[in-house]
Amino acid sequence: MITIGGRSHGTGSHMAIRSLCGAGVLLCCACRSTPTPPDIGFVTAWPRVNYGLARAERLSPPGAARVAAYAAISLYEAWAAFSDSLQTLAGQLNGLTSLPKPEAGLRYDPATVGVESQTTMLAELYRQGFRSTHTEISLLHDSLVDARRTQGVPAEVIRNSQEYGARLGRALIAWAAQDSFAETRGRAFKMPVGPQYWVPTATVAQYRSENLSAARDQVEFGNPTAKAKTGDVSERSLEVNRPKPLGTTLVPGIDPTRPVEPYWGHLRLFTLPNADTCQAPHPVEFSTAKGSPFYEQARRVYDTSRALNDERRTIAYFWADNPGESGTPAGHWLSIVSQLAVQRHLSPERAVEAYTMVAMATADAFITCWNLKYRVNLIRPVTYIQRYIDPTWETLIITPPFPEYASGHAIQSAASAEVLTALLGDNTPFDDATHVSLGHAIRHYPSFRAAAAEAAMSRLYGGIHYPMGNENGAAQGRCIGQRLIRTIHTRKRP
Numbered sequence: 001m002i003t004i005g006g007r008s009h010g011t012g013s014h015m016a017i018r019s020l021c022g023a024g025v026l027l028c029c030a031c032r033s034t035p036t037p038p039d040i041g042f043v044t045a046w047p048r049v050n051y052g053l054a055r056a057e058r059l060s061p062p063g064a065a066r067v068a069a070y071a072a073i074s075l076y077e078a079w080a081a082f083s084d085s086l087q088t089l090a091g092q093l094n095g096l097t098s099l100p101k102p103e104a105g106l107r108y109d110p111a112t113v114g115v116e117s118q119t120t121m122l123a124e125l126y127r128q129g130f131r132s133t134h135t136e137i138s139l140l141h142d143s144l145v146d147a148r149r150t151q152g153v154p155a156e157v158i159r160n161s162q163e164y165g166a167r168l169g170r171a172l173i174a175w176a177a178q179d180s181f182a183e184t185r186g187r188a189f190k191m192p193v194g195p196q197y198w199v200p201t202a203t204v205a206q207y208r209s210e211n212l213s214a215a216r217d218q219v220e221f222g223n224p225t226a227k228a229k230t231g232d233v234s235e236r237s238l239e240v241n242r243p244k245p246l247g248t249t250l251v252p253g254i255d256p257t258r259p260v261e262p263y264w265g266h267l268r269l270f271t272l273p274n275a276d277t278c279q280a281p282h283p284v285e286f287s288t289a290k291g292s293p294f295y296e297q298a299r300r301v302y303d304t305s306r307a308l309n310d311e312r313r314t315i316a317y318f319w320a321d322n323p324g325e326s327g328t329p330a331g332h333w334l335s336i337v338s339q340l341a342v343q344r345h346l347s348p349e350r351a352v353e354a355y356t357m358v359a360m361a362t363a364d365a366f367i368t369c370w371n372l373k374y375r376v377n378l379i380r381p382v383t384y385i386q387r388y389i390d391p392t393w394e395t396l397i398i399t400p401p402f403p404e405y406a407s408g409h410a411i412q413s414a415a416s417a418e419v420l421t422a423l424l425g426d427n428t429p430f431d432d433a434t435h436v437s438l439g440h441a442i443r444h445y446p447s448f449r450a451a452a453a454e455a456a457m458s459r460l461y462g463g464i465h466y467p468m469g470n471e472n473g474a475a476q477g478r479c480i481g482q483r484l485i486r487t488i489h490t491r492k493r494p
Contacts, residue, residue: 035152038111042144043351044338046075046118049140051327051335053122057129058253058324061400061408062264062366065330066181067125069270069356069363072334074121074172076356076490078114078165079349086349087492089356094268096175100167109153109161111348115144116165117172124173128250184263185249191259195387196286197377198403202256254323256401265371270360271484275371278479280406280472283378288388295388297466301381302389305396305463312461313396318440319409319458320397326438329409329455330362333416335434336451340424343431350423353490357419360488365412365480369473370402378405381463395463407465410456410473411480417452418481424448452477 050071054064073089080086081102090099102108119141126133149158191197254260265275272278284293308316321329337358341351381404385393421428426447433442445451456474459465465473 035109035148035154035157038109038148038151038348040341040346040348040351042111042114042147043075043079043348043355044341045140045144046071047331047334047338047355049136050122051331053126053129053133053136054327054331055324057126057133057251059251059328060254060260060323061321061328061330062261062370063252063254064323064328065359065363065366065412066179066267067122068330068334069359070125070172070176071118071121072352072356072359074117074169075114076352077168077172078117079110079352080490081113081164081168082108082110083349083492085491086353087489089488089490092488093270093360094273095178096172099171100164102164103160106160107154107157108164109148109157112145112148112153112158112161113165113168114352115141115148116162117169120166120169121172121176124169125176126251179268180266184261184266187263189259189262192377195288196379198379199383200257200259200401201380201382201399202401254401256398258401259374260400260402261370262374262402265367265369265374267367269364269367271488272364272368272480275368278368278476278483280372280411280476283376283405283466283468283472286379297468298381298384298389300467301460301463301465302385302393304460305393308396308461314440315454315458316396316461318435318443319455320462321409322398322400326435329412330359330366332434333358333362333413336416336430336432337420339433340420340430344424354420354423357423357484357488357490358416361415361419361481361484362412364484365415365477366408368476368480369406369408369411372406372476373403373408376405377403378469380404381466397459397462397464399464404465405469406473406476407456407459407469408473409459410452410465410470411477413452413455414449414474414477415481415484416477417448418478419485420448422481422485 047068050068054067059067076086077088077099080088088099090096119137122137123134126137145158145162191199269275284297287294289295319332321327321332326332327335334355337354340346341354346354380399382393382395382399428448429444429446431442431444432451436442445454452474456470460467460470
């Protein structure tokens with residue numbers, strides 16, 4: 001179990017570390033002259049911890065996707081530097097021209113290089129994060145390095161590997177610093193005014209409830225999305241349980257009462273040439289007239305919400321992935337990758353490949369999505385329906401604090417599904433146990449694309465998106481995933 005801020009989070013990473021160390025002791029004793037090859041846990045431990053950190057730091061969906069992508073790349077490059085099958089992403093990703101090479105004549109351990117590179121990157125990305133976040137990163141680092149020592153890696157090889165991993169991590173940090181993220185911090189945003197434009201709808205009470213739910217690790221089966229209830233929270237309880245330092249800009253906690261990351265669409269993409277490479281078509285023309293195409297989009301949301309059954313509610317809650325309550329949508333798909341790596345007995349190289357490709361797909365999906373969201377600034381269903389259809393209507397899921405069009409869930413889920421389908425095969429059944437610790441049952445899917453389709457539909461069931469936001473967003477995501485597979489080459493050619 002991962003412990004953050006003195007509270008238990010069900011990522012299973014420490015259990016995995018104990019298993020690694022235990023296996024290392026047995027195998028090392030049998031053959032001390034040859035180090036035990038690192039197993040998949042040296043890859044899967046990181047996305048599990050990243051999920052918990054994104055949750056604890058209350059990162060926004062695009063912010064969590066950015067962190068995950070840089071973290072994944074820093075791990076990937078460590079393994080690729082010594083691989084017979086993986087090739088570097090330098091020269092393939094935007095702005096990443098070259099990376100330091102291992103020194104000739106020295107011996108290295110790829111797993112230890114990856115630990116050091118990943119730790120160096122995360123320490124920088126979470127530089128303004130909670131102290132417990134840095135403690136967690138350090139604990140995982142030390143546990144994994146100790147595991148390699150126990151598994152027979154000589155001290156000199158450990159030192160060489162840590163030195164090279166740190167150099168690799170610093171080079172990737174320098175690359176990350178040029179993605180325009182820093183330029184978007186604190187930049188003023190003026191919301192457009194008009195009946196068709198989005199306005200924030202979340203309340204301070206919902207904000208407090210959502211964050212306190214994550215802090216206390218509470219699971220309320222009748223209220224799994226942490227929707228506020230009168231008398232549940234107070235300002236003092238928020239301050240005591242979840243302090244977030246004022247002025248934090250590198251890892252800002254999400255505030256659902258304000259527009260989230262209005263300039264995220266200006267960030268440098270990882271793999272796409274520009275945000276227009278894969279774009280959803282413009283939404284149907286705004287209208288309040290009954291029977292108009294736009295009115296019918298809102299009416300579909302309204303009618304769907306009034307006919308929800310238990311299964312559709314379950315789907316809406318399962319894919320909600322609210323910031324502060326979960327590791328966000330990107331974390332959900334990376335959790336799926338971790339589960340698949342274990343279930344399919346992937347090698348560390350195949351696991352880090354899948355982890356990195358999905359992470360880059362979700363990161364580009366959110367940049368592309370946010371670019372469109374804040375250009376269109378479309379009104380959310382909750383506002384339209386309460387104004388023009390039923391003033392008493394409420395959504396099943398808390399409406400997030402950014403414009404409607406198009407659906408981020410649909411875009412990043414479709415992109416992830418395309419990548420996983422290309423890497424692991426079409427019509428591949430799998431189980432998703434990501435949210436067992438939040439009280440959700442394991443869900444079974446016949447394929448990655450089926451899971452992505454359900455994730456998109458969950459936003460209609462939750463009252464969050466119009467059908468066009470889901471459908472066009474899914475098409476946009478498929479474009480992102482397919483283009484990534486065509487243009488990014490992770491495997492060396494024979």
